[in-house]
Amino acid sequence: MNLSPQKKGSFGRKILAIFYSIFKRSRYFKGNARQLYSLTLDYLLVQLNLNQDIPFLFVAVIVGLLTGYVAVVFHDAIRTVSSMSFTDLRSVFKTIHIAEYWTFMVPFISAFGGLLVGLYNAFVVKARPGHGLASVIKAVAQNDGIIERKLWFHKSVTSVLSIGTGGGGGREAPIVQVGAAIGSTVAQMLRFSPNKTRTLLGCGAAAGLAAVFNAPIGGVMFAIEVLLGDFSVKTFSPIVVAAVIGTVMSRSYLGSSPTFSVPEYSLVSNTELLFYFFLGVLAGLSAVMFIKIYYSIEEWFQRIEKRWKIPVWAMPALGGLMSGLICMWLPELYGFSYEAINHAVRGNEGWHNMIGIYFLKPVVAALTVGSGGSGGMFAPAMKMGAMLGGMFGKIVHTLFPTITATSGAYALVGMGALTAGIMRAPLTVILILFEVTGSYEIVLPIMFAAVTSSLIARLTYRHSMETYVLEKEGVRVGYGIALSVAEHISIARVTKTDFVTFTISESAVNMIDTFFNTPESSFLVTDTDGQFSGIIGLDEMRMLLKSESLAGLIAEDIVKKNVPVLYDSTKLDEALKLFEITDFDMLPVLDENNNVLLGVVRQEEAFAYYRKQLNLYGSDEYENLKS
Structure with a gap:
């Protein structure tokens, strides 16, 4: 069959077709304007398919641009407020000839800034302020990366007021939180999946830190090491793009000079x-x-x-006065x-x-x-x-x-x-x-x-x-995992019974034969009553293969007995922690009453199950697992 060649202008006709279908639907739509807008946006997002890797990078660029620009405004706003609060106000004191009282006025500037922050949180935000980076980590671990959409603006206002009037906090963590909120907000507006939402949150955080410190590599590592704990290419690539764009925006307005003026130093001696x-x-x-x-x-x-x-609104004023x-x-x-x-x-x-x-x-x-x-x-x-x-x-x-x-x-x-x-x-x-x-x-x-x-x-x-x-x-949160999710899941959910066991009297010849005829690399050893004795892994098998004489060697001679174990009452969080801090990729599960071997938990399967439950956090299925 002959296919007709693609006609010139087909892309434009596709765009027109999309809008035609939208307007055609609107004639028969019975809902209100808000519902029509939501339905139209959903339809456009399906057509654009931004969840794909390449379009997603363009979204990361947008997050980097927005965060970088907000970081510049944030920086200049703090400088302006601090100049007004101290330099300009002190000039006023000199003009009216009361400069000798300036020192006693300084604490009240910080108190006034704290009062403004307290009133803003109480009557505009109508909530207590969160704990900065901790709230971002909590959003990643428990809330699929979703942060309140207006948080970036509220945090910017309160941070500028607090820091600009002499508060003791720093400006770096707030802009990280602001960037994370911008990334999360963009993801929510574009109806992204939980994984993409967390990634965009990391993009905003990386762009914010990179813009403040003029350090894109450090911003990327912060987002991955502190917030996400995910080093996969799909996560890494958009975060790098956002951090670079955020840094370029910052350099365009604030210059490329480093945050701190540092002379050249070197290691004088190895000692x-x-x-x-x-x-x-x-x-x-x-x-x-x-x-x-x-x-x-x-x-x-x-x-x-x-x-x-x-x-509540008076507490920041009290803290500001004392500082x-x-x-x-x-x-x-x-x-x-x-x-x-x-x-x-x-x-x-x-x-x-x-x-x-x-x-x-x-x-x-x-x-x-x-x-x-x-x-x-x-x-x-x-x-x-x-x-x-x-x-x-x-x-x-x-x-x-x-x-x-x-x-x-x-x-x-x-x-x-x-x-x-x-x-x-x-x-x-x-x-x-x-x-x-x-x-x-x-x-x-x-x-x-x-x-x-x-x-x-x-x-x-x-x-x-x-x-x-x-x-x-x-x-x-520990060892790179959100333990609050895993601590409610029984180890039975990931326990498997497809494993190879040897008795303590198993001969070396049989063990080597089994090793070459099974895909397993770790073998569990039990005594005659089925109680767990230890593990024979690759290191022990290597010793057997190098041995010149196998006569008389049995499993008890080479078994590794110093092995961490799990019990049938253990929760998943304990298994994940053991996998993180030990070199074992498989752990035995024992009966708590008599130490009889019941099954095994494999590292890859345990972490895969954990990640699945993390994505289900808050759903009915997850609540059923807890109960």
């Missing part, structure tokens, strides 16, 4: 790595101190609010100011400021944000870490001047190490600081100290800045 290790240990302990101070103050605010029945009383004596504590970090990384910061900022920065941040204000913990952690590194660097450089760099290098490394300890995300911090500095040699100490800090913080205190509040809200 110096020992000092960076000790700095990593101190940073990990300091990160734990930061987290505990912050949440102690936040919980104190919650107690006095209930005890004294203080209106302002501290900042009036140490202005470097303000959230909009990065002068202390710039001085520290150049080695010019004095001892008085470094000691004061190190101990008071978590207090000021907690007074502002913990009382109901707005801001993030990224910048406060970096500022505290820079002071720690600066003090440590001055000491070691004084004692060992020939084998150590100046204090500025240690301030830079300390800044990254303490932030890694608080977030438990060393890869993100390493990449951000690499992009900020543009120096490869200083990355080696940063890597060493950041990983050390993250490990020390994890060993010392099990909560990160985000997981503490998430567990209080009933969301358990």
Whole structure:
């Protein structure tokens, strides 16, 4: 059969055909205008098929553009409000000849900003503010990446007011949350699936962080390492695209200069790595101190609010007043100011400021944000870490001047190490600081100290800045998995009985014959009563195959007995954690009463089942599984 060639202008006719079909349907539609709009949008989305990989990349570009532009406006708005609140207002005081009272006026500026934030949340948003990044992680883990559509605007307004009037929070985490909300909103408008919605949320978060720090690689790693935990190509590609676009937007308006003015540093000697290790240990302990101070103050605010029945809208004003009383004596504590970090990384910061900022920065941040204000913990952690590194660097450089760099290098490394300890995300911090500095040699100490800090913080205190509040809200996130979903699912759901067993008296010849005639790579060993004894894996089989004589060898001689086990009463979350922290790809399931082997759980099947239930979270099917 001869096919007619495609006629010129067929694409235009297809577009006309789509609109014709819409208008034709509208003549017979009996609903209201809102329902017609919804139906029309659904029809257009089906025709455009944006869920496909290539069209989805164009949506990621849109999210990157929107987030990058909002980040620029956000940056300029904070600068404008801070200039009006301090520089312009102080000029007014000088004009009317009352400049001597300016110092006593400063705390009331922060209090006024807190009051505006409290009133806005109480009467416009009509809800208590969430916990920044923790709320984004919760949306990913429990809510299919869905965030309230107006959150990006509300968060932008409250953050600008809070930070611009002298609040102690940082601007980086709010723009990440704003970007995540923009990505989620776009996904909801285009009716995307839960997986695509979470990916677009990550696109917005990556674009926001990349735009603020001028660090696209760090933004990508943050979205993947901290928020999504998904390194697949389908997730990775659109996030990279969005981060690049967000960075380009930021550079177009704010320039390509780095966030911090950092001189060139290098590793003076290999011995110096020992000092960076000790700095990593101190940073990990300091990160734990930061987290505990912050949440102690936040919980104190919650107690006095209930005890004294203080209106919710007044709490941020109280926190702003208290933080302002501290900042009036140490202005470097303000959230909009990065002068202390710039001085520290150049080695010019004095001892008085470094000691004061190190101990008071978590207090000021907690007074502002913990009382109901707005801001993030990224910048406060970096500022505290820079002071720690600066003090440590001055000491070691004084004692060992020939084998150590100046204090500025240690301030830079300390800044990254303490932030890694608080977030438990060393890869993100390493990449951000690499992009900020543009120096490869200083990355080696940063890597060493950041990983050390993250490990020390994890060993010392099990909560990160985000997981503490998430567990209080009933969301358990650990080892890269949302444990609040898996902890309700019985291990029986993923237990299989198709496995190969040996008795402890099985001969080596039979075991080798079975090994070559079955696809299994792990074999379970039981005693004569069916009780579990251990596992024979590839390592043990390799030993058998290399043995010169198999005579007399039995399973009991080579079985690995130190094996983690599951019981029939175990929940899925315990199995997932064991798979994450051990090298086993198959675990035995035993009877809790007599240790008789009942079945096995395979790693791939367990995680596949978990991901399926995560997508079903909140549905009737999931509730039936819980019950």
